[in-house]
Amino acid sequence: ATFEGENMLLVDKVAMVTGVGRGIGKASAIEFAREGARLILAELDDESLKRTTAEIQELGGESIALKTDVTDRDQIEALVRAGAEK
Numbered sequence: 001a002t003f004e005g006e007n008m009l010l011v012d013k014v015a016m017v018t019g020v021g022r023g024i025g026k027a028s029a030i031e032f033a034r035e036g037a038r039l040i041l042a043e044l045d046d047e048s049l050k051r052t053t054a055e056i057q058e059l060g061g062e063s064i065a066l067k068t069d070v071t072d073r074d075q076i077e078a079l080v081r082a083g084a085e086k
Contacts, residue, residue: 008036021048033061042068
């Protein structure tokens with residue numbers, strides 16, 4: 001299955017989601033992808049970040065993913081820069 005449909009609310013939008021390894025962060029990222037958003041994904045745990053990214057890509061979502069500690073200003077700035085460059 002892919003995330004294609006005529007009623008996608010976030011087509012041509014970009015969403016940055018942190019904590020995508022599990023729980024609300026993961027659910028939000030998947031729902032934003034279903035609605036057509038391109039995603040910038042952030043998670044401190046590298047393995048769960050890879051799993052969520054793969055799940056979104058397998059279903060047709062578009063994303064970039066960076067291991068990020070959201071308590072570190074430099075890492076947040078790098079995340080924003082990476083998203084802007086993409």
